[in-house]
Amino acid sequence: MSSEDAPHFSSKDAVVCRGVGKTWAAGTRRAHNALTGIDLDVAPGEFVVFLGPSGCGKSTLLYLIAGLEDATEGKLWSFGDLVDMPSPERSLIFQETSLFPWLTVWENVSFGLSIRGASKEERRTVAAEALQRVGLKAAMDKRPDELSGGMRQRVAVARALAMRPKVLLMDEPFAALDVQTRARMQDFLLDVWRDSGASVLFVTHHIDEAVALADRVVVFTSRPGRIKTIVPIDMPRPRNLFSREAEDLRIRLTDLLRDEVDRAFAEQEALAATA
Amino acid sequence: MAVVTRDSDSSGTAGGASRPPAASRLLASMAGLDWLARIWWTCLSISLFAGLWELCWAMGWADEKLLPPPHIFLDNIGEQGRYFNTATRWQVGQSMAEGPSAFESVLITGAATTARVFVGLIIASVLAIGVGVLIRYYRFFDRLVLPTITLLSPVSPIAWLPVAIFLFGIGNAPAIFMVVVALFFHMVLATINQIDTVNTNLINVARTMGASKAQIYTRVIVPAILPGMLQVLRMNLFGAWMVVLVAESTGVGYGMGQVIMLARNTFNPSLVFFTIAVIGVLGFTFDWLLRLAQRRILYWLPDTVERLRVL
Numbered sequence: 001m002s003s004e005d006a007p008h009f010s011s012k013d014a015v016v017c018r019g020v021g022k023t024w025a026a027g028t029r030r031a032h033n034a035l036t037g038i039d040l041d042v043a044p045g046e047f048v049v050f051l052g053p054s055g056c057g058k059s060t061l062l063y064l065i066a067g068l069e070d071a072t073e074g075k076l077w078s079f080g081d082l083v084d085m086p087s088p089e090r091s092l093i094f095q096e097t098s099l100f101p102w103l104t105v106w107e108n109v110s111f112g113l114s115i116r117g118a119s120k121e122e123r124r125t126v127a128a129e130a131l132q133r134v135g136l137k138a139a140m141d142k143r144p145d146e147l148s149g150g151m152r153q154r155v156a157v158a159r160a161l162a163m164r165p166k167v168l169l170m171d172e173p174f175a176a177l178d179v180q181t182r183a184r185m186q187d188f189l190l191d192v193w194r195d196s197g198a199s200v201l202f203v204t205h206h207i208d209e210a211v212a213l214a215d216r217v218v219v220f221t222s223r224p225g226r227i228k229t230i231v232p233i234d235m236p237r238p239r240n241l242f243s244r245e246a247e248d249l250r251i252r253l254t255d256l257l258r259d260e261v262d263r264a265f266a267e268q269e270a271l272a273a274t275a
Numbered sequence: 276m277a278v279v280t281r282d283s284d285s286s287g288t289a290g291g292a293s294r295p296p297a298a299s300r301l302l303a304s305m306a307g308l309d310w311l312a313r314i315w316w317t318c319l320s321i322s323l324f325a326g327l328w329e330l331c332w333a334m335g336w337a338d339e340k341l342l343p344p345p346h347i348f349l350d351n352i353g354e355q356g357r358y359f360n361t362a363t364r365w366q367v368g369q370s371m372a373e374g375p376s377a378f379e380s381v382l383i384t385g386a387a388t389t390a391r392v393f394v395g396l397i398i399a400s401v402l403a404i405g406v407g408v409l410i411r412y413y414r415f416f417d418r419l420v421l422p423t424i425t426l427l428s429p430v431s432p433i434a435w436l437p438v439a440i441f442l443f444g445i446g447n448a449p450a451i452f453m454v455v456v457a458l459f460f461h462m463v464l465a466t467i468n469q470i471d472t473v474n475t476n477l478i479n480v481a482r483t484m485g486a487s488k489a490q491i492y493t494r495v496i497v498p499a500i501l502p503g504m505l506q507v508l509r510m511n512l513f514g515a516w517m518v519v520l521v522a523e524s525t526g527v528g529y530g531m532g533q534v535i536m537l538a539r540n541t542f543n544p545s546l547v548f549f550t551i552a553v554i555g556v557l558g559f560t561f562d563w564l565l566r567l568a569q570r571r572i573l574y575w576l577p578d579t580v581e582r583l584r585v586l
């Protein structure tokens with residue numbers, strides 16, 4: 001037991017997954033295996049993108065790393081500690097806005113501090129600082145419904161940063177934004193990532209987004225999700241997304257994904273036929 | 276006032292997108308005077324109804340002894356109002372002429388009934404939200420209590436009337452009890468339903484920030500279900516008004532229900548319709564106040580009516 005628990009890898013790694021899998025509704029008739037056999041090491045300060053067809057378990061893996069759900073196979077560690085519950089060190093940012101609509105922007109950003117019982121002055125100071133970093137200090141006293149979609153996601157990033165996380169988990173955070181806003185948000189995220197020093201695990205199904213952001217792209221197979229390949233990208237930043245190198249990468253990733261999407265489609269059709 | 280600006284904003288954009296036809300331009304220009312327009316439509320709606328009734332009377336289709344039209348039952352307010360003075364009428368040695376004036380009597384009676392509805396609503400909401408939250412918070416409480424609540428919720432409040440009288444006799448208590456019973460079970464089930472539909476992302480955000488279960492309930496779930504609960508409260512408001520009349524008619528010192536019973540026993544259709552009119556106005560006002568409160572408290576909610584209006 002103890003020999004199995006002891007991490008046989010560097011305890012400095014931001015995230016370590018060993019044989020991780022998840023079966024939803026395990027033990028019931030609706031049980032289905034979303035994810036299986038994931039081995040992954042993420043270095044501190046690394047930017048990793050999860051790429052895969054929808055339904056392949058990318059969000060599920062993020063939930064497991066966040067500690068919001070328990071893995072049904074394997075184990076996860078973060079900086080040497082076994083992941084068995086959520087921690088402020090691993091902040092999660094969702095696709096749709098998850099700001100509390102009844103709180104102002106600064107109250108949203110300092111929500112985590114209020115949980116710990118921090119004073120109002122302290123909360124306001126921290127919120128102001130975090131909002132400064134996302135360029136929204138002026139919107140402190142606004143309410144979420146007064147902001148645009150892009151601004152709301154920046155507030156969500158500020159809220160995560162206010163907790164000084166070591167790992168930022170982002171589940172298709174820009175998927176609901178228009179193309180121009182998304183490009184700006186990617187630049188913004190790279191800035192934030194650089195000066196926070198946190199590792200980022202970023203889920204997307206956009207190949208362009210993966211090429212623009214990642215140090216490494218983890219490509220998933222369709223259900224049950226496994227790691228198909230890991231594609232390192234060593235283009236220097238800021239990246240020229242129209243370069244020959246970027247184009248080659250896009251082609252390679254497209255090829256890798258196409259097989260999986262085809263397989264996912266065939267599977268869905270087979271399911272529809274039996275139903 | 277936030278309400279008015281929001282309304283005028285959205286009608287402004289709806290009309291301003293392209294060149295609007297004359298009719299909608301007129302409507303848009305009226306949006307600034309939104310509350311005035313609303314009063315105007317309310318008056319028009321009521322006048323239309325009263326007018327049809329008057330027409331029936333004028334044509335001789337409606338017997339004024341059985342279905343007296345508004346101008347008759349509203350005509351002798353002084354006369355009708357006197358019947359509302361049920362409290363003093365029952366006191367020994369007091370004649371009908373003594374005690375508060377007719378107008379005061381109507382006010383006192385109306386206020387008494389309104390107060391019962393109000394107190395009943397408050398008690399029912401606090402209890403129901405409390406029990407609903409406890410049911411979701413503690414598994415064992417859920418298993419222990421929910422079956423009984425589900426079992427009792429389809430029972431008509433009328434069936435509780437004898438219980439109200441056995442338990443509380445005569446007075447305010449049975450009427451309030453009836454209101455509470457009529458609302459409580461539905462509101463518990465509504466609370467549970469609201470809790471189950473809270474956006475899981477909000478809960479997960481709180482969890483990653485280290486919130487305890489109690490904090491998740493107080494800081495996330497309760498504020499998140501509040502809008503839905505106020506909606507539920509508004510929908511149950513009229514139910515409360517109906518039930519309170521039944522309770523009052525069976526033996527509370529005074530109240531609108533009592534006046535209706537009096538009108539029935541003395542065969543006084545004019546008084547019936549007058550009382551109905553008073554109840555209507557009271558219920559309408561109550562609903563309006565609740566709607567106002569809803570907009571004030573739940574400032575973050577969008578206005579759905581506006582979205583439908585552009586269709």
Ligand SMILES: Nc1ncnc2c1ncn2[C@@H]1O[C@H](COP(=O)(O)OP(=O)(O)O)[C@@H](O)[C@H]1O
Nearest residue numbers: 024025034052053054055056057058059060061
């Ligand atoms: N909370 C849940 N309960 C049950 N099944 C779930 C849950 N979340 C996701 N799933 C299932 O797990 C599979 C993977 O989902 P997900 O991780 O959301 O995929 P992705 O994010 O890659 O699109 C899907 O089949 C989905 O239906």
Ligand SMILES: [Mg+2]
Nearest residue numbers: 058059060171
């Ligand atoms: Mg997903």
